[in-house]
Amino acid sequence: MKFIPFAVACAVFFVADSSSLADDVAPATYRLDLLHTGGKDVELFAVDQLRQEPLPWPGHPTRAADDGSLGAYRYEVRAADGSLLQARGYASIFGEWTSTNEAALMHRTFHESLRFPAPAKPGPVQVTIYKRDVKQAFQPVWQQTIDTADMLVDRAPTAPQALIALEQHGTPADKVDLLLLGDGYTAAECAAKFQSDAQRMIAALFKVQPFARRRTDFNVWGLCPPAAESGVSRPSTGVYKASPLGATYDALRSERYVLSFENRALREVASQAPYEAIVILVNNDTYGGGGIYGLYSTVAVNSSWADYLFVHEFGHHFAALADEYYTSPVAYAAPQSIVEPWEPNITALLDRDKLKWRHLVATSTPVPTPWAKSALEAYQLGVQARRKQIRADRRPESEMDALFREEQAHVTRLFSRDRYRSTVGAFQGANYDAKAYYRPQLDCIMFSRDEVPFCRVCEAALERVIDSIVPGASRP
Numbered sequence: 001m002k003f004i005p006f007a008v009a010c011a012v013f014f015v016a017d018s019s020s021l022a023d024d025v026a027p028a029t030y031r032l033d034l035l036h037t038g039g040k041d042v043e044l045f046a047v048d049q050l051r052q053e054p055l056p057w058p059g060h061p062t063r064a065a066d067d068g069s070l071g072a073y074r075y076e077v078r079a080a081d082g083s084l085l086q087a088r089g090y091a092s093i094f095g096e097w098t099s100t101n102e103a104a105l106m107h108r109t110f111h112e113s114l115r116f117p118a119p120a121k122p123g124p125v126q127v128t129i130y131k132r133d134v135k136q137a138f139q140p141v142w143q144q145t146i147d148t149a150d151m152l153v154d155r156a157p158t159a160p161q162a163l164i165a166l167e168q169h170g171t172p173a174d175k176v177d178l179l180l181l182g183d184g185y186t187a188a189e190c191a192a193k194f195q196s197d198a199q200r201m202i203a204a205l206f207k208v209q210p211f212a213r214r215r216t217d218f219n220v221w222g223l224c225p226p227a228a229e230s231g232v233s234r235p236s237t238g239v240y241k242a243s244p245l246g247a248t249y250d251a252l253r254s255e256r257y258v259l260s261f262e263n264r265a266l267r268e269v270a271s272q273a274p275y276e277a278i279v280i281l282v283n284n285d286t287y288g289g290g291g292i293y294g295l296y297s298t299v300a301v302n303s304s305w306a307d308y309l310f311v312h313e314f315g316h317h318f319a320a321l322a323d324e325y326y327t328s329p330v331a332y333a334a335p336q337s338i339v340e341p342w343e344p345n346i347t348a349l350l351d352r353d354k355l356k357w358r359h360l361v362a363t364s365t366p367v368p369t370p371w372a373k374s375a376l377e378a379y380q381l382g383v384q385a386r387r388k389q390i391r392a393d394r395r396p397e398s399e400m401d402a403l404f405r406e407e408q409a410h411v412t413r414l415f416s417r418d419r420y421r422s423t424v425g426a427f428q429g430a431n432y433d434a435k436a437y438y439r440p441q442l443d444c445i446m447f448s449r450d451e452v453p454f455c456r457v458c459e460a461a462l463e464r465v466i467d468s469i470v471p472g473a474s475r476p
């Protein structure tokens with residue numbers, strides 16, 4: 001059966017048969033579930049299972065590989081004849097966790113998945129995982145032959161979920177398929193609130209560039225597995241809930257960081273929709289979110305900052321954009337040595353003549369580019385102290401929101417007077433470090449909660465990812 005492009009927003013479909021969304025020539029989708037284990041200087045991969053998902057492969061055959069520039073890791077899947085099935089960069093929770101102090105004290109295991117289309121002839125495929133070395137070059141770290149025809153491949157049907165076509169512009173193979181997953185929604189909330197929240201987040205995303213002009217390059221889907229009670233876990237306040245996707249605050253011991261560590265549960269739900277990108281809408285009020293390249297992003301959808309959080313965290317997930325701020329506390333340990341980062345929007349500026357966005361820098365712009373750095377840092381000292389006290393006293397979330405609004409207004413006033421406020425250059429302070437890293441512009445969605453768009457460098461990075469998925473993409 002041919003895939004039918006749905007034109008009506010918010011239509012609901014129950015997916016019990018993969019043919020209901022399948023193109024009859026599209027290959028099947030396989031998911032290799034892995035256990036990623038280790039700690040400081042120890043890293044192991046082990047096969048958990050090979051799963052045939054219920055829907056066909058959503059990607060276009062001419063877009064089997066990205067440009068190879070992004071990701072702390074990269075995976076490559078080849079058929080027995082050597083033909084490339086899939087090659088993509090990605091990041092992982094394990095990779096983030098190993099940058100925390102805890103990784104020096106213990107080993108942990110994280111569940112991960114790699115997806116790829118079925119080979120033309122059922123049989124073995126070779127899976128290779130690469131990791132960046134100290135010079136940021138990809139080196140193979142794991143390789144395994146997996147047989148797609150093996151009788152032990154999990155082909156069991158998945159319990160049907162209500163698949164919501166939120167916005168449709170074409171068949172999955174021709175578009176970026178964005179999947180919004182609800183977590184912490186009761187059955188009643190899934191029926192009404194989730195769709196309202198999803199539409200609000202879609203509006204926030206497509207209000208900013210480059211998504212506004214590339215809107216027709218996207219399909220947006222929704223799935224909302226019902227929870228027994230509203231909300232998700234927040235361990236730092238003694239709240240623990242068994243939400244369907246396992247989203248939780250306090251990820252990696254960072255209070256506002258929201259992740260799911262229940263990868264298999266998440267993937268089983270997600271398998272009922274075509275997708276290249278996933279956002280988990282968390283049914284909570286407290287400011288929080290997260291984003292990992294190639295995995296998913298999260299947003300506390302009831303927060304008054306949800307629009308900003310959705311777009312900011314999606315930048316991490318979709319295009320590997322690094323955080324450009326540096327004054328807020330984070331869970332990660334400081335790097336032992338400074339190398340040029342692979343993320344597209346930050347630089348160590350080790351060689352000014354090789355600045356990765358030099359084509360956007362005018363010859364008259366000084367590099368490094370001066371800005372009111374000391375003034376912002378002096379102000380932020382007070383802000384961080386107040387944030388810490390609000391948390392310690394467990395004050396109402398409204399007090400934190402008020403502080404964020406005050407901070408936003410101050411940054412707007414400060415930056416409005418800056419000579420280089422609209423200039424692409426190299427502004428010191430980024431990636432959680434005041435000195436070692438530089439960002440492309442004074443302000444950006446990846447830097448502050450100020451009401452500003454993506455900077456030109458981030459915008460271009462997002463466009464490149466869209467182009468890597470959409471065949472024959474033409475920019476308006």
